[in-house]
Amino acid sequence: MSSNDVLGRTEGGDLRLAGLTKRYGSFTAVDDLDLTVPQGSFFALLGASGCGKTTTLRMVSGLEEPTAGRIFLGDQDVTDRKPYRRPVNTVFQNYALFPHLDIYENVAFGLRRRGVKDVKKPVTDMLDLVELGHLAKRKPGQLSGGQQQRIALARALINQPQVLLLDEPLGALDLKLRRQMQIELKRIQLEVGLTFVHVTHDQEEAMTMADTIAVMNAGRIEQMGSPAELYENPSTTFVANFLGQSNLLTGTVEGVDGDVVTVTAHGQRLTLDAARCPVRSGAVILGVRPEKVHLARTGAEIPAGHNRLTGGTVVDTSFIGVSTQYLVTLATGEEVSVFEQNTGREIQRPGTEVVVHWDPSQGFGLEGGQDIEAGAADIEEDAA
Amino acid sequence: MTAVTAPPAAPTTAARPPEARRRSPLAWAREHLLLAVTVLIFVFMLLPNVIIFWMSFNQPQGKFDYVWHRFSLAAWQNPCANGEMCHSIGLSLRIGVVATIVATVLGTMIAFAMVRYRFKARSGINALLFLPMAAPEVVMGATLAALFFNTIGPGGLGFWTITIAHVMFCVSYVVVTVKSRLAGMDPTLERAAQDLYATPTQTFRYVTLPLVAPGIAAAALLAFALSIDDYIVTVFTAGNLETFPMYIWGSVQRAYPAQIDVIGSLMLIVTMAIIALSQVLGRARSARR
Ligand SMILES: Nc1ncnc2c1ncn2[C@@H]1O[C@H](COP(=O)(O)OP(=O)(O)OP(=O)(O)O)[C@@H](O)[C@H]1O
Ligand SMILES: [Mg+2]
Numbered sequence: 237m238s239s240n241d242v243l244g245r246t247e248g249g250d251l252r253l254a255g256l257t258k259r260y261g262s263f264t265a266v267d268d269l270d271l272t273v274p275q276g277s278f279f280a281l282l283g284a285s286g287c288g289k290t291t292t293l294r295m296v297s298g299l300e301e302p303t304a305g306r307i308f309l310g311d312q313d314v315t316d317r318k319p320y321r322r323p324v325n326t327v328f329q330n331y332a333l334f335p336h337l338d339i340y341e342n343v344a345f346g347l348r349r350r351g352v353k354d355v356k357k358p359v360t361d362m363l364d365l366v367e368l369g370h371l372a373k374r375k376p377g378q379l380s381g382g383q384q385q386r387i388a389l390a391r392a393l394i395n396q397p398q399v400l401l402l403d404e405p406l407g408a409l410d411l412k413l414r415r416q417m418q419i420e421l422k423r424i425q426l427e428v429g430l431t432f433v434h435v436t437h438d439q440e441e442a443m444t445m446a447d448t449i450a451v452m453n454a455g456r457i458e459q460m461g462s463p464a465e466l467y468e469n470p471s472t473t474f475v476a477n478f479l480g481q482s483n484l485l486t487g488t489v490e491g492v493d494g495d496v497v498t499v500t501a502h503g504q505r506l507t508l509d510a511a512r513c514p515v516r517s518g519a520v521i522l523g524v525r526p527e528k529v530h531l532a533r534t535g536a537e538i539p540a541g542h543n544r545l546t547g548g549t550v551v552d553t554s555f556i557g558v559s560t561q562y563l564v565t566l567a568t569g570e571e572v573s574v575f576e577q578n579t580g581r582e583i584q585r586p587g588t589e590v591v592v593h594w595d596p597s598q599g600f601g602l603e604g605g606q607d608i609e610a611g612a613a614d615i616e617e618d619a620a
Numbered sequence: 621m622t623a624v625t626a627p628p629a630a631p632t633t634a635a636r637p638p639e640a641r642r643r644s645p646l647a648w649a650r651e652h653l654l655l656a657v658t659v660l661i662f663v664f665m666l667l668p669n670v671i672i673f674w675m676s677f678n679q680p681q682g683k684f685d686y687v688w689h690r691f692s693l694a695a696w697q698n699p700c701a702n703g704e705m706c707h708s709i710g711l712s713l714r715i716g717v718v719a720t721i722v723a724t725v726l727g728t729m730i731a732f733a734m735v736r737y738r739f740k741a742r743s744g745i746n747a748l749l750f751l752p753m754a755a756p757e758v759v760m761g762a763t764l765a766a767l768f769f770n771t772i773g774p775g776g777l778g779f780w781t782i783t784i785a786h787v788m789f790c791v792s793y794v795v796v797t798v799k800s801r802l803a804g805m806d807p808t809l810e811r812a813a814q815d816l817y818a819t820p821t822q823t824f825r826y827v828t829l830p831l832v833a834p835g836i837a838a839a840a841l842l843a844f845a846l847s848i849d850d851y852i853v854t855v856f857t858a859g860n861l862e863t864f865p866m867y868i869w870g871s872v873q874r875a876y877p878a879q880i881d882v883i884g885s886l887m888l889i890v891t892m893a894i895i896a897l898s899q900v901l902g903r904a905r906s907a908r909r
Contacts, residue, residue, distance in 0.1 A: 298815075299811050299814065299815065320814050321817075325816065326812070326815045328808055328811075330806070330808060332806065332808040332809050332811070334809060335809075335831070336831055345818075346817050349818045349822055392815075392816075
């Protein structure tokens with residue numbers, strides 16, 4: 237296809253952002269962003285509302301001019317290219333389908349603008365891919381939200397862009413349809429093999445779909461990695477709280493002995509794997525995920541070598557069927573959440589005196605001095 | 621939910637008729653009040669048109685045909701018996717078309733500038749645009765007359781001065797109409813077009829213009845209607861020329877030929893035919909999809 241050359245499409249084109257910055261007056265919406273999205277990967281940009289996700293996408297698509305920094309597609313610097321000269325397409329947050337054109341013409345729009353003569357076959361194929369061929373003659377206003385979303389996807393995909401940008405495309409859908417569309421999107425991405433940059437503020441969505449997640453906070457990337465990496469080894473309290481839930485305890489490093497870091501927190505001695513703790517002395521934050529923590533009645537036997545926090549009282553018990561979620565208050569006032577799988581064990585009623593314990597290899601350490609509540613509010617917002 | 625509430629609802633419906641019959645006078649009035657008011661409003665608005673249509677079949681007799689003499693097709697067979705009248709209609713139509721085109725193009729461009737760009741004089745221009753709508757027409761007409769007298773002189777008054785005056789007040793209405801349409805347009809649509817390889821020109825041609833077109837069309841119709849029946853400003857700027865409204869006003873004092881009613885009826889018929897045609901075309905287009 238000669239039109240590809242016009243758009244400067246290249247083989248092996250990773251998307252690379254270097255020092256990308258956007259300021260509105262004195263407000264910095266995107267702050268010195270550096271990241272590389274490998275070609276063909278499903279990349280998720282995860283962050284709370286207003287953290288600069290849409291702004292980042294708009295700079296990549298060319299609809300917004302960066303204040304500083306460069307954007308590369310493969311070995312080409314596209315920073316100064318107009319949006320209609322970039323091999324990048326967007327699925328907009330509100331879909332932005334053309335209301336005066338029918339579905340067929342909406343999907344054909346990009347091909348026609350590039351002067352492709354025979355659009356019938358690609359458009360029909362694309363409508364079949366999103367399973368909406370029977371709606372070709374309808375206007376966007378006559379479609380449901382989920383159907384509009386699929387047309388927006390088809391309209392972008394048909395151009396086979398080097399990078400497809402998806403700006404919270406599933407945000408307006410209800411939970412069930414959202415799960416369905418997540419699977420669908422992932423299937424289509426594997427099928428067409430394009431680079432997808434998917435923006436979302438739903439951590440579960442990011443984890444299920446993406447190969448790589450970048451967690452964004454206030455215009456910066458907090459951490460980047462595979463879903464498992466981010467979940468098991470968050471590097472900041474924001475990531476630990478935003479991606480799933482964490483119990484975070486402030487403490488002090490007592491010493492390092494080989495592979496083991498010893499920490500005092502709330503007057504109790506706890507240990508950590510040195511490999512999962514970047515701190516070697518001074519203030520530290522010890523984290524452990526609720527599902528890694530176990531409960532035992534005070535006085536009951538606890539596996540040898542486990543970290544333990546004694547003097548806890550169950551204050552809340554919610555039985556969810558597959559698991560039971562406990563909230564335990566320690567003598568020092570700290571709260572610890574515990575998720576126990578339903579393995580038929582006894583359920584502890586509120587008021588029970590308990591010991592909280594976990595395998596030391598399941599904990600992780602974070603730099604001390606951070607706000608242990610950072611990112612936590614967003615979880616509640618999401619759950620609501 | 622419907623399935624659950626439906627069975628108990630059935631006996632209530634069965635029991636209702638006698639009760640409804642008892643309340644019937646009040647209920648009847650309540651149900652038909654809207655109809656009565658609607659009919660009255662229609663009569664109020666349409667009666668003058670009906671009378672003009674009826675009087676257009678009056679037998680022309682003498683100078684004043686205010687009074688019904690007898691039925692005749694004479695006026696319809698010879699609507700241009702009075703050459704001056706048809707000449708004035710031609711003039712009004714020409715002015716209307718030119719003023720509409722100029723005002724619509726100019727007004728649309730101003731509307732785009734006002735909605736899309738933030739510039740220093742923006743609020744000032746907004747106020748200026750409002751002026752022709754707010755200022756009394758007599759004042760505007762007198763001012764324009766003074767302006768033209770002092771620049772091109774009394775001899776220069778005519779087609780172009782009338783047209784310039786009409787463009788001036790029509791532009792304000794065009795700007796307001798197009799602006800509201802533009803402001804209601806989702807700006808992401810144009811971004812989406814650019815994202816889909818449309819150059820700025822193509823974006824305007826394939827996305828912006830089709831979406832704003834209904835607003836522009838409405839503005840043009842409004843401008844034409846304003847121009848074709850304007851009297852006050854026109855009188856001040858017309859010089860020796862006589863537009864149709866001026867002709868009617870003048871002739872009412874000298875004579876009232878039945879042909880005026882014919883022209884009035886014709887205008888009504890043409891307007892209604894255009895509206896009907898656009899409705900039929902619109903329905904045909906939506907049926908094809
Ligand atoms: N044109 C603008 N002028 C000034 N500030 C802006 C502008 N556009 C965006 N911002 C600000 O930049 C920040 C980032 O906006 P952005 O749209 O990128 O957020 P987002 O991460 O996409 O949020 P959401 O999840 O709600 O869509 C916000 O605080 C917003 O108020
Ligand atoms: Mg956004």
